[in-house]
Structures are given as structure tokens and as C-alpha cells.
Amino acid sequence: MSWSRHFPIRHAEEVNGQTTALRLRPPEHRVSRRAIGYWTATAGAGWAIVIAVLAVIVLTSDDPPSWLSVALLVACVLGPLHLLVMPQWRYRVHRWEVTGDAVYTQAGWLKQQWRIAPVSRIQTVDIERDPVEQLFGLAKITITTASSAGPLRISGLDHATALALADELTQRTRTVRGDAT
Incomplete structure (x- = not known):
């Protein structure tokens, strides 16, 4: 799949002061280098x-x-x-980003997956840390939405980043109108 091909979603995103349809695109942030x-x-x-x-x-x-x-x-x-x-x-591929309207994820290494979920569709945000992740100071976030494709997962995050991201998503879901279905 090429990034030049876009997949419009019904919700909007503000880019340079103009409202546009949400597009599947490469997310901005990499996971922690400790994920390697x-x-x-x-x-x-x-x-x-x-x-x-x-x-x-x-x-x-x-x-x-x-x-x-x-x-x-x-x-x-x-x-x-x-x-x-x-x-x-995997480190080169795994990325994530949260905008005012959506969560973008990209994951995988042989089989790669790109996902976008409008913030208005978020139902729960969970942080998980297995024992080995704790040793490396990492965590993963699971964002459950009303999508039949299942939850979005961002793994390999620094623990502090995961906590801040979960807090930010929780705050955004409170302020964004939608029924999360």
C-alpha cells in the first residue's frame, strides 16, 4: 500500500487552519528506542x-x-x-500520533498495519506492562473503540509517555462530542 493513496474518513482534521477529511498517513512519533x-x-x-x-x-x-x-x-x-x-x-515501522480528532498507529514488521480511529469513537484506554516491559521501562496502550477491526495498540512506549498519552486521550474523549459507537 502506498502512502500516496488516501482513505477518507467521515470526521475532520484541522491542517494549517483548514478543515480536511481524516486521512490514513504515517504517524509522527516513534516508539522508545528501548523497545529494540x-x-x-x-x-x-x-x-x-x-x-x-x-x-x-x-x-x-x-x-x-x-x-x-x-x-x-x-x-x-x-x-x-x-x-x-x-x-x-520494527523500530523503523512502529509509529503513533494523536491529533485533536484522531489516533494514528502503524505497526508490524513483515505484516504491517496502519490504523486510524477518531477520538469520538474511543471507549476505553488501557495501559499494560508485562514483567519484561517493566524491566525495560516500557508499556503498551490499548485503545478500545467501537470498530469491528478491534482495538488500536501502541506497544514499545516509554512508561512515562504511556501514562501521559493515556491521560491526554482520556481528557480528549471528555471534550470531543460523539457516542463512541
Whole structure:
């Protein structure tokens, strides 16, 4: 999908003093750089488990199937490549922005998703922090709307930024007219 193609929404946004239709566009803000370490650590833990299980099976079996040895070799090659590429790529893609009228998100790395939700449609704003996110000082925000596409999620935010953003969205939903449906 090209950014030159726009998808109009029924609500309006003010740009340079003029009201225009909301458009799907690249959001302005990146997530925290600490998200790179978080994504690397969580993916690394997954690869370590896969490699360890395969290694134990291959090393403790009297006659392991050859496909298990191949799988171990593939995991030992793909795991480090994944850890080098994925976190950097995700950091370049993950973005967010809140304007007076809408929340914009962009996420993913192989499968990328762009979302926009009018502030008037916001129903709840939640902050979550798993234990590893807490170690990295990160949080994720889930913005539930009346959309059948599901909630918007912004992950990899600095904890203080997430708190401020949740507060800002809460204040905006109080002042924007709409029924959130």
C-alpha cells in the first residue's frame, strides 16, 4: 500500500487552519528506542528455548532423526538473523500520533498495519506492562473503540509517555462530542 493513496474518513482534521477529511498517513512519533532491546530479549528467549529443546533431543538421542539435526542447524542460523533484523525493522515501522480528532498507529514488521480511529469513537484506554516491559521501562496502550477491526495498540512506549498519552486521550474523549459507537 502506498502512502500516496488516501482513505477518507467521515470526521475532520484541522491542517494549517483548514478543515480536511481524516486521512490514513504515517504517524509522527516513534516508539522508545528501548523497545529494540525488549523485542530482542523476548525473541531471543523464544529462540533459546527452541534451540535448547532441539539440542537436548539431538544430543541425548542414540540415533536422532536427521531432520532434527537439520532443524537445529536452521534454528542456529535463523535465530541470530532474526534477532539482528526484526527489532531494528520494527523500530523503523512502529509509529503513533494523536491529533485533536484522531489516533494514528502503524505497526508490524513483515505484516504491517496502519490504523486510524477518531477520538469520538474511543471507549476505553488501557495501559499494560508485562514483567519484561517493566524491566525495560516500557508499556503498551490499548485503545478500545467501537470498530469491528478491534482495538488500536501502541506497544514499545516509554512508561512515562504511556501514562501521559493515556491521560491526554482520556481528557480528549471528555471534550470531543460523539457516542463512541
